[in-house]
Amino acid sequence: MEMNFQELYGSVLKEYPDVLTVEEMSRALGVCTKTAYRLVRNNQVRHLRLGRAYRIPKTHLVTYLQQTYDKLDFC
Numbered sequence: 001m002e003m004n005f006q007e008l009y010g011s012v013l014k015e016y017p018d019v020l021t022v023e024e025m026s027r028a029l030g031v032c033t034k035t036a037y038r039l040v041r042n043n044q045v046r047h048l049r050l051g052r053a054y055r056i057p058k059t060h061l062v063t064y065l066q067q068t069y070d071k072l073d074f075c
Contacts, residue, residue, distance in 0.1 A: 012065075013058055019048075020056045028061065039064075 016024055025045070026036035037054075039045045046060040 013061065016058065018058050020058060020061065022054050022056070025056050025061060 016028055022036045023033055026033045040047050040054050045064045048055045
């Protein structure tokens with residue numbers, strides 16, 4: 001079963017701004033902030049760097065979630 005953008009947006013990301021901080025991304029994903037920073041630093045989630053701060057456009061987070069979902073092996 002493939003999750004489309006509308007389902008993902010409506011169920012997870014609707015309450016978040018179009019460009020997220022790492023802290024907001026960690027809340028959306030349900031992971032700790034340290035894990036969220038690791039995802040960004042390892043370029044697993046595409047991001048923008050503004051000075052010392054990371055910003056994650058919501059579309060990049062959706063892409064990451066879709067790629068991760070596609071890799072799952074459902075029996």
